[in-house]
Amino acid sequence: GQNIDQPTEMTATEGAIVQINCTYQTSGFNGLFWYQQHAGEAPTFLSYNVLDGLEEKGRFSSFLSRSKGYSYLLLKELQMKDSASYLCVPWVGGYQKVTFGTGTKLQVIP
Amino acid sequence: DVKVTQSSRYLVKRTGEKVFLECVQDMDHENMFWYRQDPGLGLRLIYFSYDVKMKEKGDIPEGYSVSREKKERFSLILESASTNQTSMYLCASSSSQGDEQYFGPGTRLTVT
Numbered sequence: 001g002q003n004i005d006q007p008t009e010m011t012a013t014e015g016a017i018v019q020i021n022c023t024y025q026t027s028g029f030n031g032l033f034w035y036q037q038h039a040g041e042a043p044t045f046l047s048y049n050v051l052d053g054l055e056e057k058g059r060f061s062s063f064l065s066r067s068k069g070y071s072y073l074l075l076k077e078l079q080m081k082d083s084a085s086y087l088c089v090p091w092v093g094g095y096q097k098v099t100f101g102t103g104t105k106l107q108v109i110p
Numbered sequence: 111d112v113k114v115t116q117s118s119r120y121l122v123k124r125t126g127e128k129v130f131l132e133c134v135q136d137m138d139h140e141n142m143f144w145y146r147q148d149p150g151l152g153l154r155l156i157y158f159s160y161d162v163k164m165k166e167k168g169d170i171p172e173g174y175s176v177s178r179e180k181k182e183r184f185s186l187i188l189e190s191a192s193t194n195q196t197s198m199y200l201c202a203s204s205s206s207q208g209d210e211q212y213f214g215p216g217t218r219l220t221v222t
Contacts, residue, residue: 030208042200042213043153087152091208098211100145100153 002026004101006088011107012078020073020104022088030093034062034073037103038084046073046086075106083108113137114214116201122220129188131217133201141204142184143211144168144176146197153200159184160207191221 003025012018024032031050035043049055049064049071061074073086087103117132133142141160145153145168155168157176165176173195177185184203188195198218202211 033210042202042216043211044213045210048210093208099155102150102152 002090002092002099004088004090004099006086006101006104008102009105009107011109012075014078014080014108014110016078017074017076018078018106020075020086020088020106022071022073024069024071024088024090026069026090026092028092029066029069030091032062032064032071033087033089033091033098034071035087035089035100035103036084037087043087043100078108080108080110082106114201114203114212116199116214116217118217119215120218120220122222123188123191124222125192127188127191127221129191129219129221131186131188131199131201131219133184133186133203133214134182135184135203135212136182137203137205137212138181139203139205139212140181141206141209141211142178143202143204144174144184144186145200145202146170147200147216148197156186191219193221195219196221 005023034046037043047062054063059076064071085103085105091098114135143158144156147153159165159178175187200216201214204211
């Protein structure tokens with residue numbers, strides 16, 4: 001089975017930096033996805049980490065430590081439109097389904 | 111751009127009706143998925159398919175069936191709709207195992 005642990009809610013200020021942490025326990029591991037989901041909308045893909053380290057993509061970066069079962073999503077220069085839920089999604093490999101948790105609901109305030 | 115479309119954004123059905131939700135993707139993706147999302151529960155996988163005519167049960171298949179006769183189309187069927195199937199239904203597709211999933215806009219189904 002899979003166990004994913006993320007904070008339920010976070011609040012941050014416009015223009016600031018926020019880090020959303022995720023720890024996971026899975027039977028097998030191939031990589032980890034981050035998705036963004038705005039209220040009332042479908043999730044959209046943000047990043048995929050398969051190797052240890054930091055992957056940077058514009059204002060968003062994602063970090064993975066396979067040995068620690070740990071990942072984080074870093075959002076810089078926060079904008080109001082970044083208010084959304086962020087889903088940490090481990091993939092165990094093969095045709096195994098991924099499990100989407102409830103994610104972290106981020107509120108950006110002025 | 112990958113496009114995943116769903117037949118309806120909003121749907122209202124009566125208890126006991128047979129309901130068909132259609133999903134079409136235009137990128138020749140191998141894998142297709144049906145999820146439902148309820149407040150506080152996140153996305154839960156109902157069924158997925160990794161090839162034409164192939165299907166695998168997800169976490170909550172009871173009360174649902176699926177059909178994939180063509181690669182681009184994946185249908186979710188509620189054999190006899192019940193009020194506890196009122197939910198947001200999301201379809202997704204991915205190119206191959208381990209690739210990111212692309213989601214359709216969702217169908218908000220209300221069963222009265």
